[in-house]
Amino acid sequence: MPSDSVSTCPCQSGKGFPSCCGRFLAQGLLARTPEQLMRSRFSAFALGGFGAYLLATWAPESVAGMTAESLSEPSLDWSGLEIVSRSQQGNAGVVEFRAFFREDGEVGCHHEISRFERRDGRWLYVDGDVLED
Ligand SMILES: [Zn+2]
Numbered sequence: 009m010p011s012d013s014v015s016t017c018p019c020q021s022g023k024g025f026p027s028c029c030g031r032f033l034a035q036g037l038l039a040r041t042p043e044q045l046m047r048s049r050f051s052a053f054a055l056g057g058f059g060a061y062l063l064a065t066w067a068p069e070s071v072a073g074m075t076a077e078s079l080s081e082p083s084l085d086w087s088g089l090e091i092v093s094r095s096q097q098g099n100a101g102v103v104e105f106r107a108f109f110r111e112d113g114e115v116g117c118h119h120e121i122s123r124f125e126r127r128d129g130r131w132l133y134v135d136g137d138v139l140e141d
Contacts, residue, residue, distance in 0.1 A: 019054075038130055044131075062076075091103065102124070103121075
């Protein structure tokens, strides 16, 4: 693991965490684009411990019983993110991404087209279609 991995943002933007997803996760700023929200949610999953943020950025009708506690628990060993495409029209946005994880010594991929909506000035994750690679 590279020595700068602590300060480099997990979303692999190439920026440091404080100037990338840390603005939203740690400083409470609001994501201004669907891609920023998507990246910050990936980083939240990758880092663990940000269940409250994940819950706050999830459309309430899609939360389906998840709690800040359950969302804070480490899930998969997320290792990388690739944004395939993004688009935004008014208060609706779509981001297609591949998120990579390590499991049993192999690299897996979660490929999803996510839908986002901006409500009361806040971008929320609504739902997504998972694609089979
Ligand atoms: Zn980031």
